[in-house]
Amino acid sequence: DAGVTQSPTHLIKTRGQQVTLRCSPKSGHDTVSWYQQALGQGPQFIFQYYEEEERQRGNFPDRFSGHQFPNYSSELNVNALLLGDSALYLCASSFSMGLGYSYEQYFGPGTRLTVT
């Protein structure tokens, strides 16, 4: 059983550019959450997608947007990249029941984004 997968593994972009990161959830999971982890810090919640809609959002600007597809995979888009967006981006998947109750989140290997 494949776990959570993310692509690409590493990415180098220039300030002002746009980037798209991808995530495939663990089999049987329907919810995808995205986290940003800057060097030396704990992960910070960006947003969560369920049923192709953004269900929760953390304190991140509108430059950060996402999408969930019918097969539950997800994309994270960041526009107008800043140097401070350099980080490890982690995707986590989980299973949600009915009214939104969710079970444990499983993390992917991450995408290391460097903005120069």
Next chain:
Amino acid sequence: ELKVEQNPLFLSMQEGKNYTIYCNYSTTSDRLYWYRQDPGKSLESLFVLLSNGAVKQEGRLMASLDTKARLSTLHITAAVHDLSATYFCAVDYLYNQGGKLIFGQGTELSVKP
């Protein structure tokens, strides 16, 4: 806003010694996780604590949860070099609305011979 604080942030231990990492959080939750992270890697799940008084053990690590005190501990027994890593606690906030993990700052553990 929920805050999660770990201490210590850095811990240098000798092999064979015992120590405890503390995780305090500021609002009610009865779901807490402990993760391990090696340099440049993703998060490895260590423990899932789902109720007050929960205690789980795996090898030299034992985790506990006191929801009334809003405190979780990760106890290390007879440390070995292989335990060197950064350890994070995370509170599952609003798990009945999808779940949103709030992480502590991490404890960087170095075990020396």
